[in-house]
Amino acid sequence: MKVEKDSELDQATLRIIVAGCALLWFGVIGFLPGQSIDPYVPVIIYISLFMLGSILLRMAIARWPGHYPARRILGMVYDYSGTCYGLVVGGEGALPIYAVMVWVNLGNGMRFGSRYLAIATGLALFALFMVYLLTPYWRAQPYMVLMLMITSTVIPVYAHILLKRTRLASEQAIAANLEKSRFLAQASHDLRQPIHSIGLFTACLREADLGVDERRLVDNIDRSLLNVSQLFRSILDLYTLDNGRVQPKYETLHLGQLLADLVRQNTEAARWAGVELRLRPCNHWVVTDPGLLATMVQNVLSNCFKYAAQRPVLIGVRPRGQGLAIVIYDQGRGIAEEHLPRIFEEFYRVRQLRDKDVEGVGLGLSIVKRLGQLIDLQVMLRSQVGRGTAVTLHGLPQAAPQRLRNRDEARQNGLLSGLQVCLVEDDRNVLLATSALLERWGCVVQAESSAEDLRSDCDIIVADYDLGTRASGIECIDSIRQQRGWEVPALIITGHDIEKIHAALHDRNIAILSKPVRPVELRATLRALRDMPTAATHRAAVAEATTRSGTG
Known part of the structure; x- marks a missing residue:
């Protein structure tokens, strides 16, 4: 505070x-x-x-x-x-x-x-x-007294003028900052929509039966979109950090599982870069903010894909002092010693002749450093030219082991066949892209562009937060849950500030994803919602009622 x-x-x-x-x-x-x-x-x-x-x-x-x-x-x-x-x-x-x-x-x-x-x-x-x-x-000494009295008058008058100018400049700076905030908020929402829909459309193409050349084209589109999305997220991360709007939310989590999820999510990006991601399994539990830690590791991995292409990358966890350290090694070209003191500065990049095709503006490591300060992690970097780079995230406090949620990989890798999804989205392109992708995954989709007079017997609700002036996504979910008489699993997908949406939810048990959403994130969230105890209990009750009516 x-x-x-x-x-x-x-x-x-x-x-x-x-x-x-x-x-x-x-x-x-x-x-x-x-x-x-x-x-x-x-x-x-x-x-x-x-x-x-x-x-x-x-x-x-x-x-x-x-x-x-x-x-x-x-x-x-x-x-x-x-x-x-x-x-x-x-x-x-x-x-x-x-x-x-x-x-x-x-x-x-x-x-x-x-x-x-x-x-x-x-x-x-x-x-x-x-x-x-x-x-x-x-x-x-009358002249001395006169001089002192004049000095005691002139200095405060001059200070008053400076104070007035400083106050005016401060007010102008605050007004300009508010305008910048409003512009970035609107621009981020408007830019998220097309990036989000393009990502879903390319995911639909990937699910189709494509030839080798067509699949290569989809890979190129996806890779370019990933670069744009990462740059966009970096700029937004920097903006939210500058405004002090990032507050850690600590949880007890299984570190090995979090790292394994990140490796799975980066499989395609690693394949495009020719990087073999190697993860040493660990069974440690830690207390940290999973979202901020995942962002830190993701930014380091993105740098590995850019500057250590065609080389293996190793992720491991080591005891360090009273806590744990995540160490990410690559075998790239390395960083010369004269650049190391400035490597965490914003927009600082170590440029070489071969870097002209490497995307980025030099924000990744600066964001890692600042996020580390928020969650009390020390970020250290060691590098040797021609040998590679090691980034260490040190200071993760260990926690007592807890019961690990059973994860059936065969089930996780399967499609969401037969899952009835009510999709509410007022942007036509996003609605078409999301609906097409869900159908590719085997879902039965009820696609709606408005929440007005909406009725549904779905298993899961997926709604945009901003549905126009008449209703929000939260109000849409509340309405369907009231109709159904039980807490239907629900997901809000938004281009707005996540903290604002969290504050509006008031413990409604609604999941949130921020646009642009990667298909792997969307699929994992839908699986988690499908496997929620309330959803499983309701499906069992419906199945039992159907069986009874059939035998009767």
Whole structure:
């Protein structure tokens, strides 16, 4: 949780520090050659009492934090009273205390705003005038006093002008940032749709009975689309990180299973790059954010596919200290030592002559580093030219083993034959692509472009979040579940901010996928929804009721 900075408490802390410096100053000048400590004893005693009062004031601010205008003005009066007394009693030796007056003036203005700057300036001028009246040395130096009073006026006025300009520039920057956020939000939604639909259409083509040449063309389309999709995701990841909208959600998970899933999801990309992905099995359980960790590993693998093509890549897990480390080795060309200090900078790429066909803008490793900071993972990179590169994600805390969900690979690899899916999507291309792909997988699809007056006896609901002005995907799912009288498994596919959708769900037990969705993700999610206990129980009940009606 982000804690708001307490400016008044900072000012109180600085007051104690300055009082300590003043005490040290008078202690030093009292022992200089030709000087006596006696004239400064009253000042030293007063500053000691002033410091004690400052400590008590700070304790009160810490005990009752907040914005109290009267307390702030009281603090200014307290500061100017102390400096005024020091200047009166200390004579010419106390002139450096005038710097404290300037600090009080500017400090209050910078911390609390122009209104307090004006009040502080008025109090400073009054304090200087009182010192002039009470100090013979100052009355003998009228031009010096005039200069100090002019300085005490001009500096705050200039500070006020700077504050006003800074505030205006800050407001303009905030407005521009909001406009950028709105533009990126809309652009990301509009760009996700075509990327999403193209990916589904190419998946449909892949399921068809194609010849060698046609399949090679589909591979080229898919590979290009994957590069665009990864670049798009990297830009969005960077944007969400810059806006502080990524918050870790920790879970206990089987690390070997997560890595095995990532290897399966990258099978096609590895094949296109000529990379043999090797995973050393592990049975460790860890506590981390699975989505952020998967993104980190995915970005490292993407770099391996680009810069270590036609070479094997090894993924392993090693104990390291009190935790575990994921290590990803490639046997690519390696990175020269002079580039290593900048390898995690945004948009920094190690370019060589042969890299002209390598896609990317140099965001992958910078995102890995920043995500690692979010979930307390250290990211280390070792590389040797001609030998390859090793990226280590270190600091995964181990967890006690739990019951591992049984995963029947034969069943997982099969099609979703006979599964009745209600698909609701208002974008025609996405509707056609998704419907065609689901039918290729053996599903019985009820395709709808609107949620209005919708009725369905489906096994699973797949809905876009944004269905126009009349209903959202969540409202569509709620309506069908109410009609059916049970919690039909449901999936929201969205081009909007995932965090926003999570907040709107309110524990409705609805899965979410972010566009552009890879077909392997969609198929795995549908299988998981099909195998949910509520879905299995309902299918068994329907089958039993059908059997009874048939025998009756």
